[in-house]
Amino acid sequence: MKILNNPLQARNKEEIFSEEIRQDIDCWIAKYPPEWKQSAVMAALRIMQDDNGGWLTTELMDDVAEYLDMSPIHVYEVATFYSMYELKPVGKHKICICTNIACMINDSDSIVKHLKKKLEIGFGEVTEDGRFSLKEVECLGACGGAPMFQIGRKYYENLTPQVVDSILDGLE
Amino acid sequence: MTDELVTIEVDGRELKAKPGTMLIDVTDAAGINIPRFCYHKKLSVSANCRMCLVEVEKVPKPLPACCTPVNEGMKVSTRSPMALGAQKGTMEFLLINHPLDCPICDQGGECELQDVAVGYGSDVSRYSEAKRVVPQRDIGPLIATDFTRCIHCTRCVRFGAEIAGVRELGATGRGEHMTIGTFVEKSVDSEMSGNVIDLCPVGSLTAKPSRYKARAWELTQHDSVAPHDSVGSNIHVHTRNNRVVRVHPKENESINEIWLSDRDRFSYEGLNSEDRLTQPMVRKNGEWQEVEWQEALEFAVKGLQSAAGSDGDQLATLVSANSTLEELYLAQKLTRGMDSGNIDHRLRQSDFRLDGNDSPVPGLGITIQGIESLDAALLVGSNVRKEQPIIAHRLRKAAKSGAKVSFINPLWIDLHFEADQFVSTPAVMVDNLASIAKAASAKLTGNLAKLVKAAEVSETAKSVAEQLKSANNGVIMLGNQAAAHPDYSLLVVLASAIAEATNTSLSYIPALSNSVGAALAGALPHRGPAASLVEKCGANAQMMQSKPRKAYLLMGAEPGFDFWDPSLINSALDQAECVVALTAYHSESLASCADVMLPIAGFAETSGTLVNAEGTWQSFNGLVKPQGDARPAWKVLRVLGNLLDIDGFDQNSSDDVLEELKSHAAETAIDNSVSTKTAGELNSSTEGLYRIGDVPMYASDALVRRASSLQRTNSAEPAAVRLSANQAKSSDVEEEETLVVVQDGNRAQLPLIIDPRVPDGAVWISSALPGTEKLGGQFGVVTLEKA
Amino acid sequence: MANEVCFRTLEYLKQPWELEEYKSRGGYEVLTHILKNKVGPSEVVETMKASGLRGRGGAGFPTGLKWSFISRNAPGQKYVVCNSDEGEPGTFKDRDILRYNPHQLIEGMVIAGYAIGATVGYNYIRGEFWEEYERFEAALEQARAAGFLGDNLLGSGFDFQLHSHLGGGAYVCGEETALLESIEGKKGQPRFKPPFPAHFGLYGRPTIINNTESLSSVPVILKEGGEWFKELGVENSGGSKLFSISGNINNPGVFEVPLGTPFSELFELVGGMKDGRKLKAVIPGGCSSPVIPGEQMMDLTMDYDAIQKAGSMLGSGAIVIIDDQQCMVKMLDRMSYFYHEESCGQCTPCREGTGWLWRVVNRIENGKGRQEDLDLLESVCGKIAGRTVCALGDAAAMPVRGMLKYFQEEFQYHIDHKRCMVGAGPTKGLG
Numbered sequence A: 001m002k003i004l005n006n007p008l009q010a011r012n013k014e015e016i017f018s019e020e021i022r023q024d025i026d027c028w029i030a031k032y033p034p035e036w037k038q039s040a041v042m043a044a045l046r047i048m049q050d051d052n053g054g055w056l057t058t059e060l061m062d063d064v065a066e067y068l069d070m071s072p073i074h075v076y077e078v079a080t081f082y083s084m085y086e087l088k089p090v091g092k093h094k095i096c097i098c099t100n101i102a103c104m105i106n107d108s109d110s111i112v113k114h115l116k117k118k119l120e121i122g123f124g125e126v127t128e129d130g131r132f133s134l135k136e137v138e139c140l141g142a143c144g145g146a147p148m149f150q151i152g153r154k155y156y157e158n159l160t161p162q163v164v165d166s167i168l169d170g171l172e
Numbered sequence B: 001m002t003d004e005l006v007t008i009e010v011d012g013r014e015l016k017a018k019p020g021t022m023l024i025d026v027t028d029a030a031g032i033n034i035p036r037f038c039y040h041k042k043l044s045v046s047a048n049c050r051m052c053l054v055e056v057e058k059v060p061k062p063l064p065a066c067c068t069p070v071n072e073g074m075k076v077s078t079r080s081p082m083a084l085g086a087q088k089g090t091m092e093f094l095l096i097n098h099p100l101d102c103p104i105c106d107q108g109g110e111c112e113l114q115d116v117a118v119g120y121g122s123d124v125s126r127y128s129e130a131k132r133v134v135p136q137r138d139i140g141p142l143i144a145t146d147f148t149r150c151i152h153c154t155r156c157v158r159f160g161a162e163i164a165g166v167r168e169l170g171a172t173g174r175g176e177h178m179t180i181g182t183f184v185e186k187s188v189d190s191e192m193s194g195n196v197i198d199l200c201p202v203g204s205l206t207a208k209p210s211r212y213k214a215r216a217w218e219l220t221q222h223d224s225v226a227p228h229d230s231v232g233s234n235i236h237v238h239t240r241n242n243r244v245v246r247v248h249p250k251e252n253e254s255i256n257e258i259w260l261s262d263r264d265r266f267s268y269e270g271l272n273s274e275d276r277l278t279q280p281m282v283r284k285n286g287e288w289q290e291v292e293w294q295e296a297l298e299f300a301v302k303g304l305q306s307a308a309g310s311d312g313d314q315l316a317t318l319v320s321a322n323s324t325l326e327e328l329y330l331a332q333k334l335t336r337g338m339d340s341g342n343i344d345h346r347l348r349q350s351d352f353r354l355d356g357n358d359s360p361v362p363g364l365g366i367t368i369q370g371i372e373s374l375d376a377a378l379l380v381g382s383n384v385r386k387e388q389p390i391i392a393h394r395l396r397k398a399a400k401s402g403a404k405v406s407f408i409n410p411l412w413i414d415l416h417f418e419a420d421q422f423v424s425t426p427a428v429m430v431d432n433l434a435s436i437a438k439a440a441s442a443k444l445t446g447n448l449a450k451l452v453k454a455a456e457v458s459e460t461a462k463s464v465a466e467q468l469k470s471a472n473n474g475v476i477m478l479g480n481q482a483a484a485h486p487d488y489s490l491l492v493v494l495a496s497a498i499a500e501a502t503n504t505s506l507s508y509i510p511a512l513s514n515s516v517g518a519a520l521a522g523a524l525p526h527r528g529p530a531a532s533l534v535e536k537c538g539a540n541a542q543m544m545q546s547k548p549r550k551a552y553l554l555m556g557a558e559p560g561f562d563f564w565d566p567s568l569i570n571s572a573l574d575q576a577e578c579v580v581a582l583t584a585y586h587s588e589s590l591a592s593c594a595d596v597m598l599p600i601a602g603f604a605e606t607s608g609t610l611v612n613a614e615g616t617w618q619s620f621n622g623l624v625k626p627q628g629d630a631r632p633a634w635k636v637l638r639v640l641g642n643l644l645d646i647d648g649f650d651q652n653s654s655d656d657v658l659e660e661l662k663s664h665a666a667e668t669a670i671d672n673s674v675s676t677k678t679a680g681e682l683n684s685s686t687e688g689l690y691r692i693g694d695v696p697m698y699a700s701d702a703l704v705r706r707a708s709s710l711q712r713t714n715s716a717e718p719a720a721v722r723l724s725a726n727q728a729k730s731s732d733v734e735e736e737e738t739l740v741v742v743q744d745g746n747r748a749q750l751p752l753i754i755d756p757r758v759p760d761g762a763v764w765i766s767s768a769l770p771g772t773e774k775l776g777g778q779f780g781v782v783t784l785e786k787a
Numbered sequence C: 001m002a003n004e005v006c007f008r009t010l011e012y013l014k015q016p017w018e019l020e021e022y023k024s025r026g027g028y029e030v031l032t033h034i035l036k037n038k039v040g041p042s043e044v045v046e047t048m049k050a051s052g053l054r055g056r057g058g059a060g061f062p063t064g065l066k067w068s069f070i071s072r073n074a075p076g077q078k079y080v081v082c083n084s085d086e087g088e089p090g091t092f093k094d095r096d097i098l099r100y101n102p103h104q105l106i107e108g109m110v111i112a113g114y115a116i117g118a119t120v121g122y123n124y125i126r127g128e129f130w131e132e133y134e135r136f137e138a139a140l141e142q143a144r145a146a147g148f149l150g151d152n153l154l155g156s157g158f159d160f161q162l163h164s165h166l167g168g169g170a171y172v173c174g175e176e177t178a179l180l181e182s183i184e185g186k187k188g189q190p191r192f193k194p195p196f197p198a199h200f201g202l203y204g205r206p207t208i209i210n211n212t213e214s215l216s217s218v219p220v221i222l223k224e225g226g227e228w229f230k231e232l233g234v235e236n237s238g239g240s241k242l243f244s245i246s247g248n249i250n251n252p253g254v255f256e257v258p259l260g261t262p263f264s265e266l267f268e269l270v271g272g273m274k275d276g277r278k279l280k281a282v283i284p285g286g287c288s289s290p291v292i293p294g295e296q297m298m299d300l301t302m303d304y305d306a307i308q309k310a311g312s313m314l315g316s317g318a319i320v321i322i323d324d325q326q327c328m329v330k331m332l333d334r335m336s337y338f339y340h341e342e343s344c345g346q347c348t349p350c351r352e353g354t355g356w357l358w359r360v361v362n363r364i365e366n367g368k369g370r371q372e373d374l375d376l377l378e379s380v381c382g383k384i385a386g387r388t389v390c391a392l393g394d395a396a397a398m399p400v401r402g403m404l405k406y407f408q409e410e411f412q413y414h415i416d417h418k419r420c421m422v423g424a425g426p427t428k429g430l431g
């Protein structure tokens, strides 16, 4: 019985996440050396965030810590370091708009303005109906298509206010 | 790497060093000061503060001394224009977001940032933007935080990961938003947490109990020794106006390095507790009255003489092993001078069947530092992490470098290193040890031979035996709960035989700060000073209670809290004619049964000597005046000896007492030999619900029990009945229900907590806590009733 | 002469990311050859050295030399790590490799593993590149099924497992040791060096870490020979290179051209300035490289030495072309904000200095600048550069110095007139 910090008080791993989530996380764990389960922390946080409508609660981070045998503070450190983890609720569609140089000189400002006006929210806010949130992000590596944004996992490039309208209208 | 040294030049001085050593270690050793914040010799190098920048010849940019390895011919300037410019630059950056609140900061006067800043003169920062403000968080009663002052050196974070073994503080957020803290509202609970206060170079983490109590420069610093566990950590006691204001560790690489357990650091608060006894008191016609010393002493002497003057055996002396060597020596001298052999310090032991064949001076048998180089250790009945945190820290280091550590315990314990734990009811603990004895082919006789023969050899037992056998440097250590075990004698003999068979050594982790000293001073019924055998054995602690005597002399012990079986001692004291108590506190528990209470000096108020687990004698001075009319106990004993007309009580100082004892015991070393291969029948049983009564970390002695901040930590939990979920089910009780615990006819009402750390068949009820002072022995059968 | 290396297969294929199509243009032939003929690993490393390939991630360190630091026969696990974190503003070439030519990267990584004796590799893909990650994962599946990944590759006895690791949004993770920390499940905080990854890398084991483009070049180099590759480019800048070209131009995109190609040719390739505006300035190697005025740029060739001589860096080959309507103060404001935002926070000069730089630039941009601010910027840069754990600190200082060097008058104008000198409209604080 190898123990560290009283696993007796810990839950059985099966109790922490659903079967499906566990399979998903376990796939990531399998990529790394067995003693480096914590390498899967970024993936596990992403999986839990997606499962929870796009953001992480302290409880979810604690669950990830427990599942990967990490201390909770270590998981908080990771979750607060990387900008793709959200610690507050976001919209169903998180719009991440790049305002870095290539986009900026291609007038990302006008796209931002358009979005703020259309959605009636500012950066870091969620629309009242919970459908959209807006986030200013750094260069997303698609400068050839500036200005651009990412919604969910998808990139949209060469934006104009008209293009933005049709993209947003096309979303559920 | 070769052993050859390289020669480098620093500020024109030639220095030699092993190649690859970090420059800062070389300059530190040479006494050349390079400013630093993140570097700390006991922590990993993080090289993040960039304060230690120096100029190295032929390198165009300044290099950080803490992570620059030295090599032959390197020429370094620590104060060239480039080096100073770089250091000043870092300083300016650090001050950007550091508040200028030094006048009200508790770190003022001992702030590393302030010190370095002053050294560079007072250029005004050119930063004119608003400073960063960090929301405050409460991380518990011991550590005050002001993270606005934090300079992100991450020493505290590394301490958690690398030394305390639990990561409680972290650095969350990125860039300028990075903040040190717990992130969620949570207290820091490690038993070593206070060390971050010393590590923090600024006033971001300070001691809460001494907050705003004094400015650093108003304090006087004295050397002393911590008075709780058997480590004997070296400390600096800081006093002001005749009061202890705070305690810091004093570096001693062979004992506590630079660390201190929270108990040793914060217990001083108990010195100023409301219930300090400041005036002698006697009970007249059932009423307590404050009296002058003379009267009290005469009262005590009369009482002792009339109860035990004619029959020495009617005197029983029970002393705490937290008393000094001098006090213990005089107490046994006084007892023996009254023709009694009845003296004992083993107040938390119940099985004395080994006396005579027991280890003469039980102790570690190795050095505290030597624990680090163990490659296997089996601990029996020990929650070493809470009981002797520094020893646990050394064990952790051993485990981290590959030592195999296992525990045979009555409870699962929280550990900060990897170890195997074999947890069972107390009776089965003996079986488990027997099983290892069998796997190790240990030689035993009589009863124990039978027990071992009957034992089943489990795979785990085999592997532990194998680990011990293959170790070059292995030990079997007996801890606090082994000593309190009803079958201590069996555990000792088994352990000793296993040690012999596996070529490892038997080791005791003594419970209290002077347990070893008590044996050297002769505070034992069967051994005098220097472990000499006595002609006539006196009664041991157990016998002194089960067969009540007429007169009792108590020193530093509270009946409800410092004894194996509070109900037993209470009934013995109730029946006595005269109970004289030397005590620093006016405690309920004493007031109900004593006849005289003589106020004695507490920790830091008296001079004396403590002998730690490895056998090191450490003397200290009295640093503050005892409170009120209290007197050092050695003086009280000396006067009592005079008044009782006993020879040899004319020492003028505690040093005189020490010299006298030294003439007997200076050469007496730890001796863990056990001169038997058998022991009696099993006392503990597997029938009924068996109580496990440990002594919680912050209940271990009178001083710490009154240390108010420690008592507010999460570690100071109130008394409760703890059962495993299984056991609760079969006992038909439910979480949070209030239960009546019945033990030997004594009853106590306590709440139930379901706790997976308890094995089935056992019930965990800690002792030494309010609510348990009327119960029976620390181990024994109890029944539970619904309230 | 274009599209010889990383984009070699693209123009011939409809779905160049499919294994079969990649194979139809000679894909995996080099790997097969190496494995079947047991080509000596040191021979592989020598060819890489001869090619003159310099790391395409930005620092330009010779790839063959890096590989030679690892002793193949040292016992224990070693790793090959690919840096697909692509976060340097202006850079978007690795994304094209991931989505259009993932097999060439895989082939390159297996060969790298073979060369240094590593049996496990990780490709660290920035978290936002989800679609590219899926494309890469699909390619991994195909390669595994075809026996190019896994145990005992093509019966050679050589094993190589390759996995992707997704980032979480942190530019600093592009720094190689931060990236390793990140794979280890920690915050992406760079390690101090030495030790270098070749000695103490992923999980403390010897590791080579290379950029996506560097590793994708490997199969072609081994196929055509080191000399061939070297000859593509110019002295000290062997081979061809992907340039991510963006900005105020007509035809932005990723272009593979030989190193040493005149900028003016590239300028033509991208169809010149949009809306008939004038070329004002060029950032030649990603956000971190100092800006160069347009006219000067027109005379430069795109190779390491030429750009360095002009006071900037070829970096990751990310060219941002800026027209005369852009305010350089506003640009620097945005760039400085980026470094401030992306500083990992561990070392003092960067954590505190990047914020300071940005705040000063920002107040100039907003019409609140003071005369002493220009000197202050220079002095703060001086206290950051060369004193930080990783090069992010330098990267933050360089663009500031570049802008002040060539466009000081715009900053001065902002300070004096509290408004912008160029016509792209009033700046934020003034409107």
Ligand SMILES: Cc1cc2nc3c(=O)[nH]c(=O)nc-3n(C[C@H](O)[C@H](O)[C@H](O)COP(=O)(O)O)c2cc1C
Pocket (backbone or CB within 6 Å): C054, C055, C056, C057, C058, C059, C060, C061, C063, C083, C084, C085, C086, C087, C088, C171, C172, C173, C174, C175, C176, C177, C209, C210, C211, C212, C214, C215, C390, C391, C392, C395
């Ligand atoms: C702040 C910072 C960001 C970096 N980002 C990247 C990146 O996104 N991609 C990359 O390949 N290299 C990046 N690098 C360079 C890497 O540290 C490293 O030099 C490179 O991955 C080595 O590969 P190469 O030799 O093939 O170029 C970055 C360096 C720094 C200091």
Ligand code: SF4
Pocket (backbone or CB within 6 Å): C172, C189, C190, C342, C343, C344, C345, C346, C347, C348, C350, C351, C388, C389, C390, C391, C392, C393
């Ligand atoms: S330079 Fe910046 S990003 Fe790099 S280690 Fe230091 S704080 Fe982190």
Ligand code: FES
Pocket (backbone or CB within 6 Å): A098, A099, A100, A101, A102, A103, A104, A138, A139, A140, A141, A142, A143, A144, A146, A148, C089, C090, C091
């Ligand atoms: S600058 Fe917007 S994607 Fe690169």
Ligand code: FES
Pocket (backbone or CB within 6 Å): B035, B036, B037, B038, B039, B046, B047, B048, B049, B050, B051, B052, B053, B064, B065, B066, B067
């Ligand atoms: S002491 Fe060297 S960088 Fe902090």
